[in-house]
Amino acid sequence: xxxxxxxxxxxxxxxxxxxxxxxxxxxxxxxxxxxxxxxxxxxxxxxxxxxxxxxxxxxxxxxxxxxxxxxxxxxxxxxxxxxxxxxxxxxxxxxxxxxxxxxxxxxxxxxxxxxxxxxxxxxxxxxxxxxxxxxxxxxxxxxxxxxxxxxxxxxxxxxxxxxxxxxxxxxxxxxxxxxxxxxxxxxxxxxxxxxxxxxxxxxxxxxxxxxxxxxxxxxxxxxxxxxxxxxxxxxxxxxxxxxxxxxxxxxxxxxxxxxxxxxxxxxxxxxxxxxxxxxxxxxxxxxxxxxxxxxxxxxxxxxxxxxxxxxxxxxxxxxxxxxxxxxxxxxxxxxxxxxxxxxxxxxxxxxxxxxxxxxxxxxxxxxxxxxxxxxxxxxxxxxxxx
Numbered sequence: 001x002x003x004x005x006x007x008x009x010x011x012x013x014x015x016x017x018x019x020x021x022x023x024x025x026x027x028x029x030x031x032x033x034x035x036x037x038x039x040x041x042x043x044x045x046x047x048x049x050x051x052x053x054x055x056x057x058x059x060x061x062x063x064x065x066x067x068x069x070x071x072x073x074x075x076x077x078x079x080x081x082x083x084x085x086x087x088x089x090x091x092x093x094x095x096x097x098x099x100x101x102x103x104x105x106x107x108x109x110x111x112x113x114x115x116x117x118x119x120x121x122x123x124x125x126x127x128x129x130x131x132x133x134x135x136x137x138x139x140x141x142x143x144x145x146x147x148x149x150x151x152x153x154x155x156x157x158x159x160x161x162x163x164x165x166x167x168x169x170x171x172x173x174x175x176x177x178x179x180x181x182x183x184x185x186x187x188x189x190x191x192x193x194x195x196x197x198x199x200x201x202x203x204x205x206x207x208x209x210x211x212x213x214x215x216x217x218x219x220x221x222x223x224x225x226x227x228x229x230x231x232x233x234x235x236x237x238x239x240x241x242x243x244x245x246x247x248x249x250x251x252x253x254x255x256x257x258x259x260x261x262x263x264x265x266x267x268x269x270x271x272x273x274x275x276x277x278x279x280x281x282x283x284x285x286x287x288x289x290x291x292x293x294x295x296x297x298x299x300x301x302x303x304x305x306x307x308x309x310x311x312x313x314x315x316x317x318x319x320x321x322x323x324x325x326x327x328x329x330x331x332x333x334x335x336x337x338x339x340x341x342x343x344x345x346x347x348x349x350x351x352x353x354x355x356x357x358x359x360x361x362x363x364x365x366x367x368x369x370x371x372x373x374x375x376x377x378x379x380x381x382x383x384x385x386x
Contacts, residue, residue: 019080024239036075037285040075041281045253045254052082053083056072082108085109114159114187130169140181191359195355217238225256228256270337271340
């Protein structure tokens with residue numbers, strides 16, 4: 001791996017305000033996944049990286065939604081607190097940033113302009129916002145101005161556009177740069193692609209050529225540390241954003257630190273080590289959530305942890321229906337800890353794999369791209385992000 005990482009001697013740390021991040025690796029917010037226990041677990045493998053909380057709706061934050069308040073929890077180990085905000089109303093976004101800043105609740109805010117959810121784009125929100133250039137500029141500008149009062153740096157994440165016929169990512173990046181964002185991240189797919197097929201890394205390279213004064217981060221199809229190395233080699237981007245690749249594999253962040261530091265990347269762990277991480281994760285969720293919600297929340301993670309290990313369908317089913325931490329421990333103890341992942345198992349997709357999807361925009365939405373009408377999405381309080 002040392003030959004692969006030789007170019008990274010010139011790769012700069014990611015600066016978020018006065019906070020220096022090396023290597024420049026960011027955990028993408030994922031709904032129902034990147035809560036405090038998961039972020040803490042990932043941080044054990046890569047202590048100095050950026051781990052972004054679940055996406056929070058600006059409207060819900062301003063109006064004091066209980067669900068939003070619950071999602072705002074940060075762990076005692078989080079000395080640099082990152083949060084992603086979603087909103088389509090410039091004033092509401094600014095109010096949300098002010099609320100977070102005045103409460104000293106976060107150290108960094110990322111703005112989401114890539115959500116492909118149909119319930120959002122059909123109202124003109126999410127991934128549809130970058131089509132409205134003036135609205136996009138107003139949202140970013142007001143968020144940046146609000147953040148300045150508290151020293152909160154603002155970054156932006158977006159997709160390539162709505163579809164191959166409605167590509168916006170270069171102009172979006174330039175608007176974000178001009179409006180004061182300190183970095184931008186591109187998920188190199190359109191909203192129509194959703195999560196399939198492969199990400200278009202060439203778009204990251206194009207954005208990097210256009211946006212010169214702030215870092216450009218790449219997102220999409222990083223399943224192993226070598227993928228991050230290749231992305232930076234091929235696109236010249238300034239860092240990477242990790243999404244589905246770390247599901248069931250939080251040690252990916254350790255691998256990334258090693259790769260960017262010129263160290264050999266360690267082999268994928270045997271099943272025994274994976275099971276130990278699973279139990280630690282499940283126990284933390286059981287503390288984080290009241291009642292049996294923690295173990296129920298963990299069920300979806302079991303399939304991701306076991307992906308690529310030859311344990312059989314019946315074992316997977318039992319893990320996916322586990323009802324208590326003790327039962328999870330019993331199941332883990334029944335397996336052969338020496339089992340190794342199958343060849344290529346690291347690259348088996350986890351999380352969302354569907355696509356393409358139909359993206360619906362409001363009637364007449366494309367007639368005036370300078371229109372400042374606000375999307376009617378203020379009542380959508382939870383989204384999966386982009």
